[in-house]
Amino acid sequence: MRLSRRRPVLVAVLLCALAVLAARPAEGDDPHGSDTGSGISAEVARLYEDAAVATRRYEEGRREAEAQRARAQRLEDLLDRRRREIAALRADMGRIASAQYRSGGGLPIAAQMILAKNPDDLMRSHHVFSQAHLALNNTIVKSRRAEARLAADEARASAAWRALEERNAELAEVKRGIEAKLEQARQQLQGQADASVAAGACRGAVRLDQPAMRFSKPWVAPVETYQLSASFGSGGARWVNRHTGQDFAVPIGTPVRAVGQGRVVKVSCGGPFGIEIVLEHAGGYHTQYAHLAAVAVDQGEHVVTGQWIGQSGTTGNSTGPHLHFEVRVTPQTGSAVDPVPWLAARGVPLG
Structure with missing residues (x-):
């Protein structure tokens, strides 16, 4: 009372x-x-x-x-x-x-x-x-x-x-x-x-209404609210080799952000990563955003820090809704580095 x-x-x-x-x-x-x-x-x-x-x-x-x-x-x-x-x-x-x-x-x-x-x-x-x-x-x-x-x-x-x-x-x-x-x-x-x-063809970019972006730092986490799940280097039956990225457990449709300023070098819809986006950043690093439900950018487009580039999902080789995030030294797979210390070195601690 x-x-x-x-x-x-x-x-x-x-x-x-x-x-x-x-x-x-x-x-x-x-x-x-x-x-x-x-x-x-x-x-x-x-x-x-x-x-x-x-x-x-x-x-x-x-x-x-x-x-x-x-x-x-x-x-x-x-x-x-x-x-x-x-x-x-x-x-x-x-x-x-x-x-x-x-x-x-x-x-x-x-x-x-x-x-x-x-x-x-x-x-x-x-x-x-x-x-x-x-x-x-x-x-x-x-x-x-x-x-x-x-x-x-x-x-x-x-x-x-x-x-x-x-x-x-x-x-x-x-x-x-x-x-x-x-x-x-x-x-x-x-x-x-x-x-x-299933068709192996993306629907094209969905132009979402972008929120007002006022980031004081040049780098951000790929999603705003999350729980960390599978980490870099994890082993298990789900992967042929070790896990090559950091997974963020988020519901389907969660806005996915560009971690930093860059250019879209790949948008694809098929294979183990399902719907994925790869960005190229200054210094030669590339970031991948996989298992998406939708993309909000086109290949060749320039993006800014924090821009919504897609929405999370559970496409491809995925056991549940999450974002698979990778950092690579080349656009191709096989060149991944641990994204957690990479982001931490740029002022973005994950936890």
Whole structure:
């Protein structure tokens, strides 16, 4: 149970915005191309952005829930103090009532007032009677006020907690809706990629809307968010020889970035690497991006650091969605070097 200061207008705006994202239909055509493949690639990229927004809003709500929980604990401590105050007031009333019972209630004092022999005795008896009556009334009033405050605080805290839970449930539902659409679009994208590989012909570059790129360094990781999987030099039944690159475990459709400025020297759709791109960089090094679901560049094109050059997938000799990344000293296979220290030497530690 938590008490929070609500911002209903802002919450309504956020929920409406997320609902629009979740309800947005998949587009069959891309503004940069007319084929269905371009449309689904662009839709996957847009849905990734929508999912990121939904996740961010949901995480903000979750963090707010944690802060609310802390405030609720403080409120609960306050309510406990008030409960103790009420118990003490009730104990006072009990003591007053017991004292009156032992003395016969107000009758002895009233009798003293009636039988008073002089004005001083009368005034003393009246004072004692008034003080006892006032003490009892004050105790009753304090107890009732404390009980009313306690009830109001409990109702306010309960209402705030319910509102927060409802809002977080709505955010979670919007997030699930976007992720379901994204998963469906990923499967469509991978299906088209598999068809291209089977035909041995690429569909051509899908011109994705590039994000604003403000990289302060000349080199970046090939994907923004990832988990490292098979590493350079690994052995196993999946490879004829040792593994020649570094694998990044990412979902289908993840934007793949050029690690540095360069030129596209190869785009191919077939063989063990499935859909792949090879870039040439200054100094004679080449980088390969394999098992893609789509390419966003053409052969001979120049790219800049961080530019989206394709989307990850699981084409070719792949056991699951990931990006196979290689660094070579020539465009051909067999000249690979370990990409992890190579990137680290250029200010891009992987982890």
